[in-house]
Amino acid sequence: MNISHSFPKTQLNSKLVNLIFISSSLGLIIYLFFSSFFLLPNTQLLFQTRTQFSYPTSINHIVFGISSNAKSWPERKEYVTMWWKPDQMRGCVFLDVPLNSSSNNNNNNTAVPSDDSLLPPVCISGDTSRFRYTWRGGPRSAIRVARVVSETVALNHSNVRWFVFGDDDTLFFVENLVKTLSKYDHELPYFIGTNSESFDQNKLLSFSMAFGGAGFAISYPLAKTLAKVLDSCLERYPHLYGGDERIWSCLAELGVGITREAGFHQMDLAGDPFGLLAAHPMAPSVTLHHTDYLDPIFPNMTNRDAIRHLYKAAELDPHRILQQTVCYDRWFQWTISISWGYAVEVFGKHVFLPDVLRVPTTFRPWRKGNVFSFDTREHDEDPCRRPVVFHMNTTVLDGDETISIYKAMTKGNCASNVGSPREIEMIKVHAQKMNLGMKQLLTPRRQCCDVLPSSRREKLEIGIRECHEDEVIR
Numbered sequence: 123m124n125i126s127h128s129f130p131k132t133q134l135n136s137k138l139v140n141l142i143f144i145s146s147s148l149g150l151i152i153y154l155f156f157s158s159f160f161l162l163p164n165t166q167l168l169f170q171t172r173t174q175f176s177y178p179t180s181i182n183h184i185v186f187g188i189s190s191n192a193k194s195w196p197e198r199k200e201y202v203t204m205w206w207k208p209d210q211m212r213g214c215v216f217l218d219v220p221l222n223s224s225s226n227n228n229n230n231n232t233a234v235p236s237d238d239s240l241l242p243p244v245c246i247s248g249d250t251s252r253f254r255y256t257w258r259g260g261p262r263s264a265i266r267v268a269r270v271v272s273e274t275v276a277l278n279h280s281n282v283r284w285f286v287f288g289d290d291d292t293l294f295f296v297e298n299l300v301k302t303l304s305k306y307d308h309e310l311p312y313f314i315g316t317n318s319e320s321f322d323q324n325k326l327l328s329f330s331m332a333f334g335g336a337g338f339a340i341s342y343p344l345a346k347t348l349a350k351v352l353d354s355c356l357e358r359y360p361h362l363y364g365g366d367e368r369i370w371s372c373l374a375e376l377g378v379g380i381t382r383e384a385g386f387h388q389m390d391l392a393g394d395p396f397g398l399l400a401a402h403p404m405a406p407s408v409t410l411h412h413t414d415y416l417d418p419i420f421p422n423m424t425n426r427d428a429i430r431h432l433y434k435a436a437e438l439d440p441h442r443i444l445q446q447t448v449c450y451d452r453w454f455q456w457t458i459s460i461s462w463g464y465a466v467e468v469f470g471k472h473v474f475l476p477d478v479l480r481v482p483t484t485f486r487p488w489r490k491g492n493v494f495s496f497d498t499r500e501h502d503e504d505p506c507r508r509p510v511v512f513h514m515n516t517t518v519l520d521g522d523e524t525i526s527i528y529k530a531m532t533k534g535n536c537a538s539n540v541g542s543p544r545e546i547e548m549i550k551v552h553a554q555k556m557n558l559g560m561k562q563l564l565t566p567r568r569q570c571c572d573v574l575p576s577s578r579r580e581k582l583e584i585g586i587r588e589c590h591e592d593e594v595i596r
């Protein structure tokens with residue numbers, strides 16, 4: 123149903139009509155039969171669908187509900203300023219109690235820009251003391267967090283297609299959120315998000331739950347329905363741990379399950395998230411999460427500076443950020459994997475494409491012993507036996523083209539012989555600015571790249587382009 127808008131069905135129908143007309147002497151009778159019982163109602167329906175999609179989903183159709191609290195907000199709001207566009211976005215950040223000036227002053231994080239006009243308005247959550255919470259040792263605030271959904275709906279904004287929820291450390295790539303949601307018919311009951319990277323967390327909670335920190339979206343009609351029944355539903359689930367479990371349970375009671383989108387990231391990991399970002403699935407990156415609990419995504423930077431650095435590339439080409447492209451250098455037998463705007467891995471040998479697409483386990487499980495719920499490849503203990511990594515240094519826009527430069531930020535003490543990728547000093551990647559149309563969103567296809575003839579051993583130049591129809595990446 124959700125893809126109906128991408129095909130001009132009324133046109134197909136009229137072609138069908140023409141065919142029927144000319145192909146048979148019974149044509150008129152058949153036509154009348156079909157038109158009264160089949161074509162006409164169908165055409166009407168399609169006209170409605172077409173009208174609705176004649177205005178593509180934009181940021182103006184989304185209302186955000188961000189869960190925070192007075193304690194963490196002064197410190198987390200720095201993350202929200204990185205993606206919030208005050209003149210274009212609607213919604214609220216929900217706090218438990220009003221911020222008072224003394225708690226602001228006590229905050230020692232003086233580097234935080236404190237221009238609150240750049241931030242979402244603050245809403246204070248309603249009282250939840252009447253609800254029972256029986257998960258021993260768990261946070262009662264889970265009830266308040268679940269009610270962010272109904273309280274965001276109750277803001278009564280007009281012209282809303284989607285409600286989008288996240289934590290105060292959920293980092294959105296807003297253009298990609300909009301693109302991802304634009305695939306779906308917002309008049310149908312959709313619940314869109316993703317589960318955890320931890321198999322064990324999914325097993326414990328549910329594989330079909332949208333984990334809250336990854337961010338999730340609920341279409342307007344479903345959110346309205348959920349808001350109506352939420353309080354009575356919450357009464358039935360005092361024994362659950364989190365807010366997202368409550369939302370998921372109440373949606374399950376409405377008969378709705380998750381639609382998984384691989385661009386949302388819960389990031390239930392510890393250590394260096396490099397692998398996850400270097401081998402991103404073929405979907406626009408929608409969110410990152412938990413970055414305060416992980417190593418900085420760029421070496422020699424603070425967590426927040428590293429995220430800001432990534433957003434600089436994302437601003438120039440949001441659709442391409444973290445998209446993985448792989449090419450092969452025939453001369454040196456290298457395998458080059460680009461995660462656009464973030465990093466390039468160069469293997470000093472040929473590696474089959476399916477193996478390059480697996481996620482190198484540069485990180486540890488969220489909890490000891492947890493198993494990951496995605497494809498992994500080994501991350502060698504010995505840095506000298508790993509592919510050489512180049513992190514994004516700068517990205518510039520040159521007309522419709524981007525040039526991104528990647529450099530080795532940590533130099534290991536590895537012996538390097540002639541022809542080793544360790545001799546590379548920088549990698550320069552040229553790419554067209556990506557503009558995802560409905561075709562690429564519905565049937566994504568990886569792009570191709572070439573090592574350009576202008577390359578030298580120390581300065582690799584690579585061009586990313588669309589693959590030819592029958593081109594193989596090998």
Ligand SMILES: *[C@@H]1O[C@H](CO)[C@@H](O)[C@H](O)[C@H]1NC(C)=O
Pocket residue numbers: 276277278
């Ligand atoms: C939203 O609309 C409902 C019903 O019309 C009303 O009860 C509520 O007070 C309104 N909320 C706001 C914030 O305007």
Ligand SMILES: *[C@@H]1O[C@H](CO)[C@@H](O)[C@H](O)[C@H]1NC(C)=O
Pocket residue numbers: 431514515516529
């Ligand atoms: C980019 O490279 C230049 C020159 O090597 C260096 O001074 C600068 O710190 C680098 N910037 C980043 C963000 O790595």
Ligand SMILES: *[C@@H]1O[C@H](CO)[C@@H](O)[C@H](O)[C@H]1NC(C)=O
Pocket residue numbers: 421422531532533
């Ligand atoms: C980054 O930090 C590491 C140690 O933390 C250091 O060895 C390395 O030289 C630094 N790299 C740059 C480019 O400053």
